[in-house]
Amino acid sequence: MSIPYLAQADRQQKLEWLDGGTFSVLLDSAATGGQLTVGRFDVSEGEAPPFHMHTREDEVFMLIGGTALLWVGDEEMELSEGGIVYLPRNVPHGYRVTSATADLLMIATPGGIEGMFRQAGRDRATPRPPGFEISREALAAAADAYGQVVVGPPR
Template sequence: MTAPHTAGEPFWFLGGQARVLVPSRATGGSISVMEFTDAAGHAPPLHVHDDEEEVWIVLDGKVTFFVGDQKFDLEPGQAAHGPRGVAHSYLVRSKSARLATVFSPASVEDWFVANGTPVSSVDKAPAAFDIGAIIASAEAYRVRVAGPPPTE
């Protein structure tokens, strides 16, 4: 897959759009900030980041976050925290949702970008992706799948 060349350019990731808002190189690796825009029903597999803390801020839409054995139903302006080492995921409950996600320390953004496909002006649907290849590449970033995507 071909990754975008600069921060801010949108790319497809797991059927939704993502972009890097604040790259790790701008913060000396202390944090990075990404934006994710996903359609109704979108849910990544339950997964664990061994190195990063993660904070999700709902910008638009309704999203349920699953963190360990907790569940948080959030709307715009609300946030949730995913501690490192704790399985987490989310489920979009509205027609679409837009999230800002802060990772600390930074570096996992490189995994998202490396597995993304640039969005073109002619795209009418998300780019196809190989979930097996994405999962296999996650090990290098100390991200591991802990279960299937959550459902209501």
């Protein structure tokens, strides 16, 4: 059984993510009894994960600020500020930020996907190693460990 959990901003883990962006772990599976993960991306223009699908969780993305192109299967859509999308598991998808910056809220259920971000990313509370980047190999290994399937390059 889950219990209420308060995650103040100063206690949320911030991870360096793709292209120098930040993924903040707002609520993880430990805090929600495995029910969900809530995270927030603060990223720059051009940030785009590989085209991928989730095998373990359904995902909801809300674009709090900015604009992006979104691909779901073979369909391309524009996602504008305030737009929200539901991405069921096993549906290939990806996005590319088209504004100078973007603020995206992600909710995944059940929880656990935060482990992928923690494995491949870097905790911003620790010193940044010179030349740090998330290699394709590190991203692929983390994706595989957490039930993500990379089906193509970023779009």
